[in-house]
Amino acid sequence: MFKNSTGKLLAYLALPFLLATGCVKEKKTETQTTTTTKAAAAPPSDEIVIGAVFPMTGAIATYGQESVNGIKMALDKINAEGKLTKKIRLIVEDNKGEPVDSSNAVRKLINIDNVHAIIGSVASSNTLAGAPIAQENQVPMMTPASTNEKVTETGDFISRTCFTDNFQGVVMAKFAKETLGKSKAIIIVDNSSDYSKGLAKVFSEEFKNMGGELLGNINEYTYTQKDTDFRSLLQKVKRTNPDVIFLPGYYTEVGLMLKQARQLGINVPFLGGDGWDSPKLQELAGPEAIKGNYISSHFSADDKDPQVQKFVQEYETNFKQKPGAMAALGYDGMLVMADALSRAGELSRENIKKAITATANFTGITGNITIDANRNAKKSAVVLETTPTGMVFKQKVNP
Amino acid sequence: MDYLAHLTLNTGIFIILAVSLNLINGICGQFSLGHAGFWAVGAYTGAAYGVFLAPEALPDFINLFISCGIGFVVAALSGLLIGVPCLRLRGDYLAIATLGFGEIIRILIMNMDVVGGPRGFTNIPNWSNLFWVYFWVVITIVFCANLLRGTHGRAIISIREDEIAADSMGIYTFKYKTLAFVIGAGFAGLAGSLFAHAQQFLHPNGFTFMWSVIILLMIILGGLGSITGAIVGAVILTILPEMLRFMGETVSQWRMVIYSILLICLMLWRPSGIFGKHEFNILKFFKKDEEATS
Amino acid sequence: MSENVTYFFYDLFQYLVNGLAQGSIYALIALGYTMVYGIIKLINFAHGEFYMIGAFIGFYCLVSGMPLWMAFPAAMIGAGLVAVLVEKIVYRPIRHAGRIPALITALGTSLLFQYLGQGVIGADPKAFPSAIAEKTYMLGEVIITRTQIIIMVVTFALMVILYWLVNHTKTGKAMRATSFNMNAAELMGINTNKIISFTFFIGAALAGAAGVLVGMYYNTAEPMMGLIPGLKAFIAAVLGGIGIIPGAVIGGLVLGVAENLVVGFWISTYRDAIAFAILILILLIKPAGILGKNRKEKV
Numbered sequence: 005m006f007k008n009s010t011g012k013l014l015a016y017l018a019l020p021f022l023l024a025t026g027c028v029k030e031k032k033t034e035t036q037t038t039t040t041t042k043a044a045a046a047p048p049s050d051e052i053v054i055g056a057v058f059p060m061t062g063a064i065a066t067y068g069q070e071s072v073n074g075i076k077m078a079l080d081k082i083n084a085e086g087k088l089t090k091k092i093r094l095i096v097e098d099n100k101g102e103p104v105d106s107s108n109a110v111r112k113l114i115n116i117d118n119v120h121a122i123i124g125s126v127a128s129s130n131t132l133a134g135a136p137i138a139q140e141n142q143v144p145m146m147t148p149a150s151t152n153e154k155v156t157e158t159g160d161f162i163s164r165t166c167f168t169d170n171f172q173g174v175v176m177a178k179f180a181k182e183t184l185g186k187s188k189a190i191i192i193v194d195n196s197s198d199y200s201k202g203l204a205k206v207f208s209e210e211f212k213n214m215g216g217e218l219l220g221n222i223n224e225y226t227y228t229q230k231d232t233d234f235r236s237l238l239q240k241v242k243r244t245n246p247d248v249i250f251l252p253g254y255y256t257e258v259g260l261m262l263k264q265a266r267q268l269g270i271n272v273p274f275l276g277g278d279g280w281d282s283p284k285l286q287e288l289a290g291p292e293a294i295k296g297n298y299i300s301s302h303f304s305a306d307d308k309d310p311q312v313q314k315f316v317q318e319y320e321t322n323f324k325q326k327p328g329a330m331a332a333l334g335y336d337g338m339l340v341m342a343d344a345l346s347r348a349g350e351l352s353r354e355n356i357k358k359a360i361t362a363t364a365n366f367t368g369i370t371g372n373i374t375i376d377a378n379r380n381a382k383k384s385a386v387v388l389e390t391t392p393t394g395m396v397f398k399q400k401v402n403p
Numbered sequence: 404m405d406y407l408a409h410l411t412l413n414t415g416i417f418i419i420l421a422v423s424l425n426l427i428n429g430i431c432g433q434f435s436l437g438h439a440g441f442w443a444v445g446a447y448t449g450a451a452y453g454v455f456l457a458p459e460a461l462p463d464f465i466n467l468f469i470s471c472g473i474g475f476v477v478a479a480l481s482g483l484l485i486g487v488p489c490l491r492l493r494g495d496y497l498a499i500a501t502l503g504f505g506e507i508i509r510i511l512i513m514n515m516d517v518v519g520g521p522r523g524f525t526n527i528p529n530w531s532n533l534f535w536v537y538f539w540v541v542i543t544i545v546f547c548a549n550l551l552r553g554t555h556g557r558a559i560i561s562i563r564e565d566e567i568a569a570d571s572m573g574i575y576t577f578k579y580k581t582l583a584f585v586i587g588a589g590f591a592g593l594a595g596s597l598f599a600h601a602q603q604f605l606h607p608n609g610f611t612f613m614w615s616v617i618i619l620l621m622i623i624l625g626g627l628g629s630i631t632g633a634i635v636g637a638v639i640l641t642i643l644p645e646m647l648r649f650m651g652e653t654v655s656q657w658r659m660v661i662y663s664i665l666l667i668c669l670m671l672w673r674p675s676g677i678f679g680k681h682e683f684n685i686l687k688f689f690k691k692d693e694e695a696t697s
Numbered sequence: 698m699s700e701n702v703t704y705f706f707y708d709l710f711q712y713l714v715n716g717l718a719q720g721s722i723y724a725l726i727a728l729g730y731t732m733v734y735g736i737i738k739l740i741n742f743a744h745g746e747f748y749m750i751g752a753f754i755g756f757y758c759l760v761s762g763m764p765l766w767m768a769f770p771a772a773m774i775g776a777g778l779v780a781v782l783v784e785k786i787v788y789r790p791i792r793h794a795g796r797i798p799a800l801i802t803a804l805g806t807s808l809l810f811q812y813l814g815q816g817v818i819g820a821d822p823k824a825f826p827s828a829i830a831e832k833t834y835m836l837g838e839v840i841i842t843r844t845q846i847i848i849m850v851v852t853f854a855l856m857v858i859l860y861w862l863v864n865h866t867k868t869g870k871a872m873r874a875t876s877f878n879m880n881a882a883e884l885m886g887i888n889t890n891k892i893i894s895f896t897f898f899i900g901a902a903l904a905g906a907a908g909v910l911v912g913m914y915y916n917t918a919e920p921m922m923g924l925i926p927g928l929k930a931f932i933a934a935v936l937g938g939i940g941i942i943p944g945a946v947i948g949g950l951v952l953g954v955a956e957n958l959v960v961g962f963w964i965s966t967y968r969d970a971i972a973f974a975i976l977i978l979i980l981l982i983k984p985a986g987i988l989g990k991n992r993k994e995k996v
Binding site: 489493496498500502504506507511612619623662663671 | 984
């Protein structure tokens with residue numbers, strides 16, 4: 005028999021090599037499939053399977069839940085109208101708001117569920133994590149709400165039905181300078197979000213171009229997601245004596261910051277982007293602090309348009325709350341998808357992709373959607389004023 | 404790449420991470436909670452090589468090899484940098500200090516615009532495949548297993564068993580603690596590089612302290628100090644959360660709750676982990692005497 | 698020039714006030730960490746979740762119309778009872794299995810509460826009702842709010858009560874004995890199980906109090922709220938010397954003030970990095986924490 009030590013050494017060596025040989029075999033089959041075709045297996049033909057990747061748990065779960073509510077409402081409408089010959093089956097995957105989980109979820113939807121197309125996600129960093137996989141497998145992926153420029157640059161299978169940060173930043177800079185007549189702005193950036201950084205950059209360039217003055221270094225007034233105490237940061241902001249503050253962030257932090265700012269005696273208006281747009285903002289900031297701030301967003305719940313009002317009413321009966329921008333975007337996203345499916349003819353992924361990118365003048369509740377050559381949606385933005393009772397429509401800005 | 408193949412590949416990467424952390428935590432007995440930091444260092448340096456430096460002329464596997472090498476070396480160096488001051492601390496103090504460094508690394512990456520910052524690092528070439536990942540898995544396991552059999556390994560084990568006794572036996576404990584720490588960090592960096600080239604996208608939030616905890620859970624689940632245990636733990640904890648995705652919408656919704664309950668139950672029933680300190684040994688069946696090993 | 702100097706001092710004092718208020722919260726949570734660690738040498742990672750539970754009990758009490766003076770103790774007792782239950786069901790069976798399995802169980806419990814909270818309550822932040830009318834006081838140009846004063850006073854009072862409890866009562870003596878040597882304490886007729894349960898209760902009750910205070914201060918409560926303050930409080934406890942009651946308070950205040958100074962005079966991006974750097978620095982100079990005594994380990 006073996007000596008004690010030799011035996012152990014052999015055993016150690018044997019185990020990993022057993023593992024390794026198993027894997028070499030797997031590797032061979034894998035290369036075979038990749039050489040024949042890069043794309044995933046064809047989707048089933050008896051029904052339409054749409055995958056949805058959204059943060060259903062985690063820090064930004066409200067966005068995901070609202071989006072999925074909107075998508076499900078749109079789905080009911082589509083299936084009831086019966087414009088499509090086949091039924092749509094929706095598979096919702098949770099990405100916890102995390103990049104790694106997003107890519108896992110996209111992989112699962114493509115390889116296991118064989119989806120025709122994917123809708124998702126909200127946070128741009130999540131969509132960016134999933135997009136390369138969809139592109140590689142040539143599965144159309146359409147995001148209803150990721151506004152970062154980079155998202156659709158991933159490839160021709162990635163598109164979006166919302167406007168981009170560039171547009172939003174310009175809208176707010178113009179609003180600050182021309183409508184409000186302010187000239188000394190300061191920007192507070194959420195340093196852990198590219199959405200916030202991107203908006204800040206566009207705003208600062210545009211504001212300076214129009215002759216406004218930007219106080220302080222853009223990298224100096226920053227915070228991080230999940231922060232709750234902004235008093236010292238705001239004290240620093242107060243010292244620079246601005247007449248308007250641009251705060252492109254998400255409502256969870258913005259709500260707290262507004263309240264603390266008013267306590268510190270900062271009474272100039274805050275401006276923000278669509279990240280503010282949640283019914284929660286009013287509750288978090290409280291009735292006093294919420295007054296007199298402005299945001300750019302995708303849609304307004306008090307838009308008099310009958311289509312919008314119908315959506316708002318239905319949403320309220322279904323989910324017992326007012327719809328935020330994410331719900332409206334999810335709703336429109338699903339409708340655009342269904343519209344594309346109805347125009348695609350034979351439902352191959354290539355055809356679906358072409359149909360999505362050919363979308364023109366689609367009348368949604370968030371505006372007229374036309375998808376341009378870069379697969380970004382050209383559509384109008386609205387400027388809303390935040391009041392204790394909700395967002396109030398201020399003006400509409402067309403591209 | 405196929406979902407299952409990708410899952411297998413991720414499992415391999417986590418095996419490397421678990422085995423390397425096991426070297427620090429299980430075998431040397433130094434409680435580190437900063438493994439995700441070294442993983443991140445390896446991932447970002449490996450990816451940076453792939454995006455900025457890699458000559459296109461070289462075949463993918465050579466590029467991957469270089470990338471892994473860079474990931475290993477840089478992570479090992481940062482391990483040295485962090486280990487030298489921190490390893491003077493003991494137990495829980497060391498744990499919190501390494502945790503701190505792990506977070507500092509993440510915050511620094513978050514503020515580096517070259518590698519994307521909060522936007523994430525995109526367009527990383529897809530070089531990893533099952534063969535090369537498992538090639539490195541084998542290397543890691545063989546290396547760690549063999550290390551334990553030599554003088555250095557025995558010295559490292561003696562630190563876990565009793566540091567003061569080891570000191571009085573004339574073992575330069577600080578040197579061996581640092582050695583284990585640096586090697587462990589290096590392999591974590593290597594795993595990071597493989598991970599970057601498999602995922603093709605990195606985000607600083609993918610390397611939070613929670614991930615250090617998950618890797619720690621893997622080795623504790625398998626049995627602290629056992630290499631086989633680390634492997635089994637890594638396999639279970641990578642596959643379990645994904646498996647729960649397939650059990651219907653309600654299970655999927657509550658999967659993180661189920662996951663944590665399973666974890667608590669396992670600890671209640673078998674606190675030493677699945678393998679304890681033992682190794683699974685194929686030749687055990689031929690042998691009569693059970694040896695007391697690490 | 699002299700105007701700049703005045704501004705500098707006003708700002709400095711403002712940051713100090715903000716830092717002390719925030720540090721008091723860390724201190725309250727750190728007290729529980731330190732007590733549990735002191736008695737059974739367990740890093741109770743679920744401690745941040747007791748703080749979250751306290752905040753939510755306070756939230757539901759206030760929403761249902763209860764006055765603050767009732768909601769506050771309700772939150773403390775509620776969080777304490779949950780902790781006792783967790784200790785009985787989860788930690789007690791595993792206590793003798795060694796420190797690492799206990800630590801993992803604590804991590805598991807922490808995850809369980811976070812995700813259970815998300816599943817049951819929902820992940821979105823809840824707006825905490827303002828239980829008292831907010832008022833601000835001006836000291837020169839330095840602004841101090843009523844909630845900040847309440848936070849500091851309550852923290853200080855609770856620390857004094859705790860200090861008295863541990864050092865001048867019979868139960869406190871039993872706690873110290875259990876912490877010193879559990880077997881010996883048992884032989885002396887101390888019911889150590891009861892003492893440990895009691896320690897968990899007190900620690901979690903303090904965390905619950907911190908939860909309600911934070912809810913009032915920031916106006917928000919959400920299931921993941923325990924994660925980061927829990928971590929910070931742990932750092933604070935180690936900073937002050939783990940197991941030492943005044944140490945936890947000093948650690949918490951140092952951490953809170955340091956963070957606010959970094960945000961105020963430098964960039965908030967590096968706030969957490971600086972917090973950790975301070976911790977590592979202090980540990981290297983004084984490995985047992987600010988108030989800790991360096992004890993040589995014996996074989």
